[in-house]
Amino acid sequence: MTRSAWQLFAGAAVAVFSALLAPITLAENPGITLALAAPSAAQVPQADISNHRCLRCHADPLEKTRVHPDGTKINLFIDTQQFDHSVHAKQPCNGCHNNVVKLPHQKPLPKSIGCIECHKQKLAAQKERSDPQYKRLGIVVEQMEGYLNSIHAQPNKKDISKINATCYDCHDAHNIGTLGSLQRAEHRMKNPEVCGRCHEKQLDEYKASMHGKALLEKKDTKSAVCSDCHSTHSISSAKGDPMKLTITKNCGNCHEKARETYFKSYHGQVNKLGYTNTAKCYDCHGGHNIKNVDDPTSTIHVNNRLKTCNTCHKNADKGFLTFHAHGDASNFEKYPDMFIVSKFMEYLIYGVMLFFWTHVLLWFYRELMDHLKGCGHREDVEHPDAVFFRRFSPIWRWIHVLFAMSTMVLVITGTTLLFSHTDWAKAVMTLLGGPIWEGVVHRTAAVIWVTVFLSHVGFAMFNIWKTRKTFRWFGPTSMIPNWQDLKDIVRMYKWFLGFTSRPKFERWTYWQKFDYWAPFWGAMAIGLSGAMMFNPTLTSQFLPGWVFNLATIIHAEEALLATVFLFSVHFFNVHFRPEKFPLSTTIFTGAVPLEEFKYEHTQEYDRLVAAGELEKYLVKRPTRTVESLATILSALLILAGFMLLTLVMIGYNTMH
Secondary structure, three states, X not given: OOHHHHHHHHHHHHHHHHHHHHHHHHHHOHHHHHHHHOOOOOXXXXXXXXXXXXHHHHOOOOOOEEEOOOOOEEEOOOOHHHHHXXXXXXXXXXXXXXXXXXXXXXXOOOOOOOHHHXXXXXXXXXXXXXXXXXXXXXXHHHHXXXXXXXXXXXXXXXXXXXXXXXXXXXXXXXXXXXXXXXXXXXXXHOHHHHHHOOOHHHHHHHHHXXXXXXXHOXXXXXXXXXXXXXXXXXXXXXXXXXXHHHHHHHHOOOOHHHHHHHOOOHXXXXXXXXXXXXXXXXXXXXXXXXXXXXXXXXXXXXXXXXXXXHOOOOOOOHHHXXXXXXXXXXXXXXXXXXXXXXXXXXXXXXXXXXXXHHHHHHHHHHHHHHHHOOOOOXXXXXXXXXXXXXXXXXXXXXXXXXXXHHHHHHHHHHHHHHOOOOHHHHHHHHHHOOHHHHHHHHXXXXXXHHHHHHHHHHHHHHHHHHOOOOOOOOOOOOOOOOHHHHHHHHHHHHHHOOOOOOOOOOOOOHHHHHHHHHHHHHHHHHHHXXXXXXXXXXXXXXXXXXXXXHHHHHHHHHHHHHHHHHHHHHHHHHHHOOOOOOOOOHHHHOEEEHHHHHHHOHHHHHHHHHHOOOHHHEEEOOOHHHHHXXXXXXXXXXXXXXXXXXXXXXXXHOOO
8 A cells, every 4th residue: 555545544543433433521621632634634624615516516506595493594596697797706615615624514504705805915916917807906996995894894783792784785795897897887786675674664665665666677777776876885874964965966966957956056066165054955855765857756746836935944934935946057048047147247347347457457557657757656755754744634534444354254154165166165164163153253244344334324415414505416525426426437548548647536547446335335235135045944934945056156256246346446546556466455544645635636636726625634744653553554454355356267267
């Protein structure tokens, strides 16, 4: 007998002997059993167990299931045809069932399938390969990372020894199809059924929905399934903000236009900033029970819509029903009112800015040329004026300070919503403490702005009343535009182009009058639209719902116009002209050097001299402290204005 034969015979004898002693040694010393069994031919290493040996038992169509003594029912049958066409076709059975070290294996066999570790090891082993097949492993590992952080990987509340769902609870372990395969398509069709094994109530609702009927009855594979909305692996609790945001975003993967119009609304802007305290898609349309708008049971059916709105707007009445939840200002056929208002505001912005930016560029050019030639007004730094002309009383200076500060607060809080798609808007919203506090700050600033505005109107009317016998509505001291302003505009452009000398102005120039009257238009357009949106329930009792759509457009566009005009044109007129650069403090000190006043407002100077009234307006130069404080305040406001203008331009240029 050869040596190898003797070894085989000895190994078999040891195996038989160990089996006979097993009942004794198991009770007396388990270590003996393991030691004796170590060289056994029956305990084959993992890699040596071929799949066909497993399939001798598991491919038997006559025994597909088995019930253990504890009542547990297990599936035994493996469809070899399906498995041969799966992504794991070339894998050995005990590559996944890694606790099978011999055949027959113990019964019942504990589950110890390590999908994650296996895929990570394969990715590490193949990371240098460029084959797309192996690049897919990286995607699988990324999905696993999402799964490990998901609610499915968390301990089950009813039995903390188990997790909520494993890989093979959702994936058919032996029938995972390759990309583009029939199995992969079938898996999508079965997605609701698979999720419904745990989420039975949600499955029943889904089956009755328009998505469910399209998929299950019409076999429309493009219809939404559970994973389209909830995602596949990074699934978190539907009660948490991350999943609420994810679902809302995922709705737009199919309903792109609806998502676009939603994100232009207040509801959508808050959502885009990462907050969920406003209405989301499923708050109006339903979650799993989404029905067609014509379905009488739909939450957005005309007979049910008010009830749906009342979920958030408790006292809303029928006026809400005409609100365009997904109104599109670019669609004239469906929303002509929004289209017309949007175009009007758009042309207004372009017209105003085109005129004044042209005005700025020409003015800058002319003053620069005159400055280089030694013409125009220059402040004598070595011998500054000791005599100043009082332009503004203390009340008007304080009004301007409050106006400026409240306006900037309104800009930063308002554009944070308007440009919710930007990173800076998200950062600002975080600093403000979220949309609720943002709303409080915005409305507080609005109240201050309106109060200051009405106070100014009150003081102005009081002064007019005091001088009613001598006041001339179109006179030299009036802010009301007149024919002389039109003549000054024409002459100013002639001066820009070098055809004539610089015009001589009275107390108020035409651009100062424009700056003055702009807030009146702003108060009407921005103020009224803001007031309507501040209390929509009250507004809907008197006005139809589509007014909110128009108010949203007007509020945003007019605010945009005011912001760009203030921080570009107004800043140039007051601070950045070559004759004024780097800044003017007149509005805060209330006084201007007499020589500068004589140059800027020649007609008023001549009129006051002729009437013998100049002396009563003359004051001493502001103290160094006052000038320093005014300079610091002006510089801070200018810096803040430029920062706001930069943020607005970034937002505007990236929103389309």
